[in-house]
Amino acid sequence: MREKGLPAEAVLEELKRKLHGDFTFESGRILGSMCTYPHRLARQVYAEFLEKNLGDPGLFPATAEIEREVIQTLGELLSNPHASGNIVTGGTEANVLALWAFKNLRMKNDGEIVVPVSAHCSFDKAASLLGFKIVRVGLNNGFQVDVEAARKAITPKTIALVGIAGTTGLGVVDPIKELSDLALEHNLLLHVDAAFGGFVLPFLKELGYKIPEFDFSLPGVSSITIDPHKMGLAPIPAGGILFRNEELRKAIAWKVSYLAGGEIEQSTFVGTRSGASVIAVWALLHHLGREGYRKIVERCMRVTWKLAEGVKQVDGLDIITKPVTNVVGIKSEDFDIKLIAEKLREKGWAVALFPRYIRIVLMPHIHESHVERFLEDLKKIVKELKG
Ligand SMILES: Cc1ncc(COP(=O)(O)O)c(C=O)c1O
Incomplete structure (x- = not known):
């Protein structure tokens, strides 16, 4: 220096x-x-509220309320206004958090998660961190997960399935309805990675494109990743993890007691985290709207x-x-x-x-x-x- x-x-x-x-x-x-x-407005908002720290929400209760509103709005977009979750650092953290919750809820000594070969490498990172095995299954002619291969990959150790709504490689959508049925049939959890597609597919549907169901309207879907810092036009870092309900989110809730704002329950990987990102997402959701x-x-x-x-x-x-x-x-x-x-x-x-x-x-x-x-x-x- x-x-x-x-x-x-x-x-x-x-x-x-x-x-x-x-x-x-x-x-x-x-x-x-x-x-x-x-987006211009998001940059302005981000710079203005840079000091907000959602790692200590007792100091920033108004920012924490804004995060709840953002999660509710994203939940509405994904057919579940009661979804529970957080704005996190990105799709990687969101995917890891979902599988972390699944592990805490379901894994005994060992566990397996069935994932398409087209899935993002964050699932391998999650497996390495969390100690379960990833079982990769192949794709059909449309580059979507082969649901029959997924069915065959299920063993007594399987705790969950993963489907992708907007794959990293080609932006295609897995047959999430069939995966949802499979999850329900075998009592498995199902995570949908819509990190990219979450801010595309609902709007394509409104524009008249034939978009298959991929969100919480399907009863087998337990959690969804949706990233504002991809097609949401938000500044980095802004990923999103939404759980179907509080119970699922609570599987990764930690009590943190040393904070200046008082004890909290935290369900993100990181402690100190950007409130400005979340406020910027809120601003965009309100400024752009569905239209x-x-x-x-x-x-x-x-x-x-x-x-x-x-x-x-x-x-x-x-x-x-x-x-x-x-x-x-x-x-x-x-x-x-x-x-x-x-x-x-x-x-x-x-x-x-x-x-x-x-x-x-x-x-x-x-x-x-x-x-x-x-x-x-x-x-x-x-x-x-x-x-
Ligand atoms: C489908 C999907 N999921 C997750 C991720 C990881 O997102 P991030 O880079 O924000 O961690 C990506 C990245 O492109 C992705 O395409």
């Missing part, structure tokens, strides 16, 4: 210079991320179709599957997809590479003009590879 501090302006200048190498959302070059430029989110999702889907159609017209390339949400997987029978991804990166496009495809997420910061430029570069790369 330097002995004598620098003036604030000098520090800001230095930071600008140092951070110059980062990608920016405004550039339209970030094509492979599930995060986006936070605002519908418009955002509608625009993202328009851009998604434009990309999907454009890719299909490039000789040698195709899409993996028809987009269900605003995610497109680009594959090739003729060329090495890893090489294409490398060449795209050389041209400044931040794309995500999966084992058989390039994943593009058409987040709100991506406009039609960005897609047009991307398609031009993609065509040039394919032409080069053809030689």
Whole structure:
């Protein structure tokens, strides 16, 4: 650390210079991320209420009330206004919390959780932390979990199933209704990871898309992850974990007694946590409303179709599957997809590479003009590879 501090302006200048190498959302070059430029109002609110600490809610009871309202609103969005939960650091923490509750409620000496191969790596982290076994099951032709394979994977040690509503790779939705029936039939808990899809699917449904049931309207669903810092346009960190009822949430409730605001019951992984994030989510839910989110999702889907159609017209390339949400997987029978991804990166496009495809997420910061430029570069790369 330097002995004598620098003036604030000098520090800001230095930071600008140092951070110059980062990608920016405004550039339209970030094509492979599930995060986006936070909404203007959320940035303002976040900065204004930065000191609020929900790790000590006795000091910030009004902020804690705002969190309850946010959870209630998200619960309503997911067909259960009585859901109980928290705004947490992200989808990873939310998924870990759900499985932690399941473990505390059901696991005796050992336990197994049946998870699709398409599930996010946070479930492996949860298994490593919590000491249960993850049993991965395959997918059907639509890249959704194969429900019969899930049924066959159930053993006397199985405590829960996991379904994904908006997969990390392709944004597709597992047959959650069938998983819910399976969970009820075998007395298992069921977690739905809608970290990405939670802020997309309800609005697609309102826009008239045929979206299968995936939320608490299905009686077998015990908990849902829904992340405001993905399609909710909230600043990081803002993940969401919702339990069907208080009893489930209480399975991970800890008494913390040393706090300045007095003893509390905490059901998050972390102690000190951002109240500003939660207030920013509240602000967005009220400012955008369903109509605002519908418009955002509608625009993202328009851009998604434009990309999907454009890719299909490039000789040698195709899409993996028809987009269900605003995610497109680009594959090739003729060329090495890893090489294409490398060449795209050389041209400044931040794309995500999966084992058989390039994943593009058409987040709100991506406009039609960005897609047009991307398609031009993609065509040039394919032409080069053809030689
Ligand atoms: C379906 C799904 N679940 C969970 C996560 C993890 O979320 P986070 O990165 O906020 O921890 C992701 C990340 O992309 C995801 O796609």
